[in-house]
Amino acid sequence: MRHFITRLNKEFSISDLGKLNYFLGLEVSYHDSGLFLCQSKYAYDILARAKLLDVKPVSTPLSTSAYFTTQGSPYSDPTIYRSLVGALQYLTITRPDISYAVNQVSQFLHAPMQDHFQAVKRILRYIKGTISFGLSFLHSPSPNILGYSDADWARCIETRRSTYGYSIFLGGNLVSWSAKKQPMVSRSSCESEYRALADTVAELTWLQDLLRELRVPVKTVPTLWCDNLGATYLSANPVFHARTKHVEVDFHFVRERVAQQKLSVQFITTDDQIADIFTKPLSSPRFLQLRSKLQVVTRP
Template sequence: MNRPSRPPTCQLCRKSGHNASQCYHLASYAATAPSEEHLAQAFHAQCQLDPNVPDWTSDTGASSHMLPSNSTLPNATPTQGNQPSTITSFVSCLNKEFAIKDLRKLNYFLGLEVTYTPHGLFLNQSKYTIDILNRAKMLDAKPAQTPLSTNANFVSAGDPFPDATHYRSIVGALQYLMIMRPNISYAVNQVSQFLHALTVAHFQEVKRILRYLKGTIAFGLHYRRPTHTTLIGYSDADWARCLETRHSTYGYSMFLGGNLISWSAKKQPTVARSSCESEYRAMANTTAEIVWITHLLQELHALPQERQTILCDNQSAHFLTQNPVSHKRAKHIDLDYHFLRELVAAGKLITKFVPTKLQVADIFTKSLPSSQFCASRDMLCIGPPPFSLPGDVR
C-alpha cells in the first residue's frame, strides 16, 4: 500500500513555528514560481550583494529599491520602497503572469508585527513570544530582570537533561525570536552551544531566558526617521569567556542614522593570547561587516558621505589601528592587522575609543547586571511599544 506523500517543509517555517499547511503552500508556490524571464522584466536590475533586492535608477538619477513581493503565499512577502510609481509598475508586471493581491501596508509577516508611529516604525514579535511561552508552559512564570544571571557559567559537566527534543525546540524558537530581540543574543548563543550535551543546569538557563521574555512580551525594536545617515559600528570582546575552551566571545552592533541594522554575538574560532588580540580580531570582523554594508548602500545609491566609524573600549586595540610602528607586536594577527590598518590608513575608516559604560556591544559578549543591561538595551532602541496595552511591563 502506497503511503500518501508528505508535503515538503520549509526551514524558515520550521524555525518560526509555522504549521505544515503553510509549508505546503510554500511548496505549491515553488511549483508555480515565475520564470527568470518574468522576473527579469520586473526587476530590471539586481543588487550584486543581495539578489533579492531589485534596484532601479531613473533618468533623473533618483534611486528606487525594494523587497519583491509574491502574494500567492499564505503570508504575503512585503513590498517596500521609496518610489510608489516604481512599486506600482513592479506589481502590475507580476500581476500579468500570476494572481497576486495587494495587502497595502505591512502589518504582520511570519511572526513579525509592524506598528506605524508618527516618528517611524515599531517592530516586535509579541504573538510569537506568547506562543513560545505557551509551548514551554511558562506563561504564568515569574518575570526576570535579565536573560541570564551575572554568575551564569556554562560547562558540559552535570546531570543530563532527559528531554533533548523539548530543549532543542525551545532554543530553536528563541533563535528566530532574536530577529527583533537582539538583547537576548548572547544568552541564546550560550544555550545553543550545548545542544549535543544537555544538562539540567542548561535547561534552567533556558527557563531564565523565558522568564525574562515573560516580563517583556511586547518589547521590540524602534526605528525612527533619521536626522543623519552616519554608519557607526560598536565592537567588543570578552577575553577567554568559555571556561572549557578558553575561546573569547565577541559581538558587534551597527547603526545607520541612529537605527540598529545589524548585530552579532559569537564565539571566536581560535584562542586569543591577550585581551588586545581578542578585541582586535573582533574589530576586524566588525570591519568586514561594515565593508559589506557600505558596498550594499553604494549599490542602492544611499552611501553616507561621512566616513564609517568603529568604536572600541580597548585602548591597546585602538592603538594598534593608529600606530604602524606597533606592527612588531601584532605578527600573530597579521592578516587582521593589515585588513583593518589599510582601511584606516586610506582614510576609509575611523576607529575611536569609547568608555565601557557607553559600549553598546557589551550586551553581546557577557551577562550584565540589571542596570547595565537595561542601559545597553535602551541604546539598542529596544523597548515597550509606543502605546499602552493591558498588562504591559514598563
C-alpha cells in the same frame, strides 16, 4: 512603486496586500516617528509551548554569575531543549537584548545539561516580562553609520575562547548585531578585541556595499568605537604589528581601511560601550541602560 508592481504582476501571479503588518511571526506597526517591529505573538507561543505562561518574570536573561560547561547532569529531553533554543534564535530578529544569552545556550544543543535548561527557562522568564518589547526605528535626517565592537577575553572556562559582539547603527537605528564565541584562542585581550574589530569591519563593509547598491548616499566615513586602547592603536599604527605576527594576516585589513580613510576607529570608555551587552551577562541596571540604547522598547 505602482508601476513596478504592475510590471511585476505581468510576469508573476501576485497580490498587493498593502503595507506590511504581519509576516512569519514578525509584527510591524507604524507611528508618526517611524515604525516598530516585534514578535509578541511568536514569543507568547514559545511560552505556551514551554508551559511557562504563569512564571514569575526576571529583569535580565542571565545571572551575572552564569558560566556554562559540559559538566553536570544530562537533561532528560534534548529534543525539547533544541526546539526551544531554535525558537529563541528566531526571536532574536527583533530582540537583540537576548542575543548573548541565546548564543550561550545554543552551544550545548548536542548534549544539554540540567543547568543549560535552567538557563533557557530564565531566558523565557525574562521574555515573559518583556513580551511586548521590540525594535523601534525612527526617522533620521542623515544615514550615518556607527559601529560598536567589544570582546570579553577568555570568558569560556573550558576552551578559554573569547566572546565578542558588535552593534551597528544606521542613522541612529540598530540594523545589525552579533554575539558569538571566537573560533580560536587569543593570547591577549588586545588580540581578542582586534579580532572582534575585524569581524565588525567586515559587516560594516557589507553594509556600505548594500547601501551603495540601493543608492543610499552615506557621505561621512563610518566610525567604529572600541574600548581597548591597544586594538585602537593597532588599527592605525603599523609599528605595533611586529608584536602581533601570530595574528592572521587577513585581520590586518582593518588597518588598511583606516589607512585608506574608509573607516575611523575611535576609543570609547567601557561605560559607554553599547556592544558590552553582547559579550557577558550584566547586572540589571547596566543591562537596562544598554537595552534602551539598542532601542529595544515596549510597543508605543
